[in-house]
Amino acid sequence: MKSKNRTYRPVDLARTHGLSAQAVRNYEQAGVIPSAARTPSGYRTYTDDHAGALDAYVALVTGYGHRTAGDIMRSVLRDDLPTALALLDTAHVQLHRDRETLDRVASTAVLLATPTPTTPGPDRPIPVGVLAHRLGVTPATLRKWERAGILTPARSRTARIYSPEDVRDAELAHLLRRGGHPLDRIAAVIEQVHAAGGPGPLAASIDQWRQRITARSRAMLTGSARLADYLSFRDTTPHPPQPANHWS
Known part of the structure; x- marks a missing residue:
């Protein structure tokens, strides 16, 4: 996590993960990172809260896929931790199977x-x-x-x-x-x-199949660790409540 109280432009967050600024705005609209504040001239400004959420989401996508990663982050941003953890559990059960x-x-x-x-x-x-x-x-x-x-x-x-x-x-x-x-x-x-x-x-193809499962398992481990970092950040940092749905 970055030092607290920094502010970022969309392009600042985007560069960290090799994304476009529009992708960051799309993630905000999809509700997988918190809503941004606006400057008087209408430009988005992001904080360490957004940076941590983006770190977690990008890492979760690699191991859990876009849909599950998005559902996890939207649950976290609604302060619905039990649902987020249940989604993680379900994915790990499937990996075990x-x-x-x-x-x-x-x-x-x-x-x-x-x-x-x-x-x-x-x-x-x-x-x-x-x-x-x-x-x-x-x-x-x-x-x-x-x-x-x-x-x-x-x-x-x-x-x-x-x-x-x-x-x-x-x-x-x-x-x-x-x-x-x-x-x-x-x-x-x-x-x-x-x-x-x-x-x-x-x-x-058995060896290739095993390698894919191992890679996914490690990616899920990394995604869970980034999510844990973000949850710890939220536990110690005030954050405004998020709407139940950002899709509109």
């Missing part, structure tokens, strides 16, 4: 990258009975996997139709099921297979 998903996928990445079918895959859609026979399971099992979000077959008027990609997903699911993985975990793995473009690319 993402890390758990990564660990689950990483633990099966070697298996996923290994071709599992003993016979070539179909080159055209097949009905449920054919797929069930191929895997040695019942059609009821495939319907159960569908309800769990593992499979999403197309439907004709009378039956489910499984594309070659659906067959691949079913074979991967069958492999993981034999390994003792629960259905919700298998569904998460299949979702990541789709996002990566296949089992091979997924296995190759």
Whole structure:
């Protein structure tokens, strides 16, 4: 935080973060930094309160994204700290879930990258009975996997139709099921297979995925620290109440 009682122009705050002066004015209008005072000639003047809020917001954006960072800062400026902290908690819970998903996928990445079918895959859609026979399971099992979000077959008027990609997903699911993985975990793995473009690319992207989660975790830590600095500043500095909504 800067020394107290300094005043700043929009461009002064903007330069600190590589922003434009208009961006600072936009942030004020959006309610993520306090409202500025005006000189007799109508120019905005900012203080250390605004500088600290901008420091916190910019750091929060990197880790939490624009929407959550904005909601956090608007809550803080309304003196609604419980809501701000709840938003932080929710984001950390989601990050923890993402890390758990990564660990689950990483633990099966070697298996996923290994071709599992003993016979070539179909080159055209097949009905449920054919797929069930191929895997040695019942059609009821495939319907159960569908309800769990593992499979999403197309439907004709009378039956489910499984594309070659659906067959691949079913074979991967069958492999993981034999390994003792629960259905919700298998569904998460299949979702990541789709996002990566296949089992091979997924296995190759594990390290990059882990690096992204680590980078986001550190950014969230930095954002939380900047927010803590700003909250400490507000605890020791009088500040005028802010409107409930700055969006107009």
